[in-house]
Amino acid sequence: MPPLFLPLYPLSISPCPLLSVDFFVMNQSTLYTPEELLAVTIAREVHDFETIGVGAVSPIPAAGCILAKHMNAPHITLIILDSDEYYPFPAGSSELHFMAQRGELDLFFLSGIQIDRRGNFNLHVIGNYNSPTVRMAGAYGSAMLYYMAHRVILFRDQHTKRVFVEKVDFVTGAGVTPENVYREGGPALVITPKAVLAWDKTAGEWRLDKFQPGSSVEDVKDNTGFALPVSPSVYMNSEPTAEELRILRTVVKEKMARSYPTFAREKMLKT
Amino acid sequence: MGIPFLGVRGLLHSDILKYRPDLLVQDNPFNPGEPVVVAQAIRPDVAVFHATKADRRGNAITPGHRDDLMMARAARRVIVTAEEIVERHLTRRDADDDTFLPAIDVDVVAHVPLGAHPCGFGALYEQDKDHWREYLEAAKSEATFCAYLERYVYEVRSHAEYLEQIDASATVGKNRIKDKG
Numbered sequence: 001m002p003p004l005f006l007p008l009y010p011l012s013i014s015p016c017p018l019l020s021v022d023f024f025v026m027n028q029s030t031l032y033t034p035e036e037l038l039a040v041t042i043a044r045e046v047h048d049f050e051t052i053g054v055g056a057v058s059p060i061p062a063a064g065c066i067l068a069k070h071m072n073a074p075h076i077t078l079i080i081l082d083s084d085e086y087y088p089f090p091a092g093s094s095e096l097h098f099m100a101q102r103g104e105l106d107l108f109f110l111s112g113i114q115i116d117r118r119g120n121f122n123l124h125v126i127g128n129y130n131s132p133t134v135r136m137a138g139a140y141g142s143a144m145l146y147y148m149a150h151r152v153i154l155f156r157d158q159h160t161k162r163v164f165v166e167k168v169d170f171v172t173g174a175g176v177t178p179e180n181v182y183r184e185g186g187p188a189l190v191i192t193p194k195a196v197l198a199w200d201k202t203a204g205e206w207r208l209d210k211f212q213p214g215s216s217v218e219d220v221k222d223n224t225g226f227a228l229p230v231s232p233s234v235y236m237n238s239e240p241t242a243e244e245l246r247i248l249r250t251v252v253k254e255k256m257a258r259s260y261p262t263f264a265r266e267k268m269l270k271t
Numbered sequence: 272m273g274i275p276f277l278g279v280r281g282l283l284h285s286d287i288l289k290y291r292p293d294l295l296v297q298d299n300p301f302n303p304g305e306p307v308v309v310a311q312a313i314r315p316d317v318a319v320f321h322a323t324k325a326d327r328r329g330n331a332i333t334p335g336h337r338d339d340l341m342m343a344r345a346a347r348r349v350i351v352t353a354e355e356i357v358e359r360h361l362t363r364r365d366a367d368d369d370t371f372l373p374a375i376d377v378d379v380v381a382h383v384p385l386g387a388h389p390c391g392f393g394a395l396y397e398q399d400k401d402h403w404r405e406y407l408e409a410a411k412s413e414a415t416f417c418a419y420l421e422r423y424v425y426e427v428r429s430h431a432e433y434l435e436q437i438d439a440s441a442t443v444g445k446n447r448i449k450d451k452g
Contacts, residue, residue, distance in 0.1 A: 087336060089336060090336060091338055091340070091341070091370075092335075092337040092338035092339075092370075094338045094341060101280055124286070129286070129289075129290060138287075140282075143282050143285045143287055146281065147280065147281035148280055171284070171285055173285055174283075177284050178284075180304055180306065181284065181306065182280060182305060182307075184280075
C-alpha cells in the first residue's frame, strides 16, 4: 500500500517561506504524519524514571510514551489504561486515580477543546453551560489529575485561535490556584503540531519555548488567541530523526496495533 | 463503602463545582484554612454487570481489570447477567486475570447469552457493526427510532425472542472473535 498523502509541513504551513528557508531544508526520506510529529515531540519531553499515566482513547501520548521507553526513557513506569502490557494494577481505572491522590503520579496527558492563557482547560462546553453550542462528555478525573499529577502535558492535534483562547468558556481544570489549595503539580507543557509551550509558574501563563519544523514564531503567535510571550532562547524543535521514526513505525506501531489498531494502521506510516 | 462522603484532592476552582450539588467545598478540619472538596457518596438503586460466567450461588467473573466490585458495593441491588451459568462453585482462582464478583455482593443472576449485543464482549464476540449501522440510521428520526424500539425492545417478550430478532446464529458466526492460536 503506498504511503498516505501527507502535508509536507514546511511547504504547506509557513507564512514566510523566504525568511524561514534555513529551517526548511527537507530530508526527503523523513516524511512523517502530524500524529507522528506529536508522538516524537511527546517522547522527547518524557523524563526517565517518571511514573506516567495515559488515559483510554489516547493513542498519541501512548505512542509517544512507548517510543520514549524504547529511546530516551527506558526506566519509566508506564500505565496505559485498557492495555494489557502496560497495566500493573489488579482493579480498574480507579487505581490510577487513587495513585494520583497519593501523590505518586509524575506525568499525565490531557487534551481540551479550549486552553487559555492562564492554563485553564475546557472539556465541558462551548458557550453557556445551560444552553451550550457544543456539549462534550465533560471530565471529572481530569479535574483531579490536573492538580495531583506532578506534571501535566496538554496536547492538541491542531493549533488555532479557537483552541487557544484568552479565557475558556468553562474551567474544567484551573492552571493557577491560590496558595492554600493543595496541589502536587499542574500544567507543564502544551504540545501541538506548531509549537511546544512551556508553563511559566512564576508568571502563571504559557511561554513559547520551541516551534515545530514547518512553523515559526510568527506562525505560532498568529494562531494563538492570546498574547504569547516568547522565550529569549526560543528555537525550532528538530525534525523527527530517522531512528525515532524507525522505532515508532516498527516496535511502537506493533504494540499500538493491539490497543489502537485503526490509529496504527492509518496515522503511522510504513518504514 | 457505605460512608456518607469522602474528601477529595483537586477540583478546587473548577467550574464543575458550580453545577454539582454533590460536591461541596469545606474547610479541612485537620488543617484549618485549607479548602477541601467533599464528594457525596453515589448510591445507585441497581447495578447490572454482564459476566462471562456465574455460578448458582452468585459468584461471577467479568472480563478484564475492572472496578466492578466497588460499583457493586455502592449499589443497593446487584444483578448479574451471564453468558454462561456453571454448576461448579466459582472462586477467585477461576478469575485468572479477570475480575471476580463474590456471591455475597450479588443479589440476582440471569442467564443471558449474547447479552452484550450489539456491543462486543471480552474475548467472546466483537461488536455487531451491521446492527450499529441499523441503530444509528434509526436514531435519525423519532418515527424510525420508535420503530426500532418496537422491534427490538417492546415487542420482544423474552431474551430468546430478541436473539431471534437479531438472527443470533448468524450474528454469532459473523462476530465471533477468531482464535489467536
